[in-house]
Amino acid sequence: MSNTVLITGATGLVGKALAKKCLQNGFNVHYLTTRKSKIKLQENYKGFYWNPQLEIIDISCFEGVNIIINLAGSSIAQRWTKAYKSLILSSRKKALELLHLSIETHDFPVKHIISASAIGIYPDSKTRYYEEDFQGTDISFLRTVVRSWEGALKAFNALGVKTTALRIGIVLDKHEGALPKISGPIKGYIGSALGSGDQWQSWIHIDDLVRMFMFVLDSSLEGIFNAVAPNPVQQKDFVKSVANVLKRPIFFPKVPEFILNFALGEMSAIALESQRVSAQKIQDLGFEYDFHELDAALRDLL
Ligand SMILES: NC(=O)c1ccc[n+]([C@@H]2O[C@H](COP(=O)([O-])OP(=O)(O)OC[C@H]3O[C@@H](n4cnc5c(N)ncnc54)[C@H](OP(=O)(O)O)[C@@H]3O)[C@@H](O)[C@H]2O)c1
Known part of the structure; x- marks a missing residue:
């Protein structure tokens, strides 16, 4: 089998870290980008242009590719x-x-596609504990998006391509994504919990997520897996942990839900929804986390 992997979304938070890991592990990386300015043509790291909205794709990106990572x-x-x-x-x-x-169309010999999915497929609940076999019928926006995303992934099975979906939780990274948005105000002494603060947040350290993608790739693991650390926390405790690690007090009361709804509109769901998600399935298959507890992840990142 060739050792070239094709990555979409490789210029993003997860993609950059994952492409780096693939290169370290001896893979050649081809990547598809919608931004021509992001195309690099190095020996083992080559960019190709696409625009899925217009059905444009440089099909030379498939040369030597057996595995696709879709982000x-x-x-x-x-x-x-x-x-x-x-x-x-x-x-x-x-x-x-x-x-x-x-x-x-071109009968490319792709064997396996591993795609990002999201824990947003699970309905907002403070009491449920979500495993991968949960079947929901909720029609809210995020649920509809993720179901349709996973549906499009499943269609590859008909081409004889193995499929894997990683339902990713809140990715914690030093520079991008949710963590700087939470830690910034706390550093500036204006942080506080959001809404009731009771909502569950299922997070994952970026390094564990990247290792999980590599674990699935190396073991050709098929199916749907939650990509979250084993210990989700409630939002108020998340904020408290960040404040502890940064040695900052929290002066302000929780930001009421109606203010978030007013400021962010429907998008406030990202901050207010509660999903307590299990990491058991992938652990049972031998995946080992480096960061089980939020405090350890935060100490590493902040
Ligand atoms: N970060 C999280 O906390 C989190 C949680 C759950 C799920 N996820 C999912 O995991 C995936 C990767 O996350 P991420 O945080 O790395 O995202 P990200 O930083 O926003 O990167 C996503 C990449 O997708 C590409 N992209 C953007 N708009 C596009 C479009 N209209 N058509 C095609 N490609 C487009 C961009 O690459 P180019 O500009 O090079 O085309 C971008 O770099 C995403 O699909 C995200 O929804 C992330």
């Missing part, structure tokens, strides 16, 4: 206007559909 999707952390909501969904669905069409 593409427009950010959910931007105001959810009607048009932007449509892009959140279509950027994910059309990316997978274009890869599917390319493989089908």
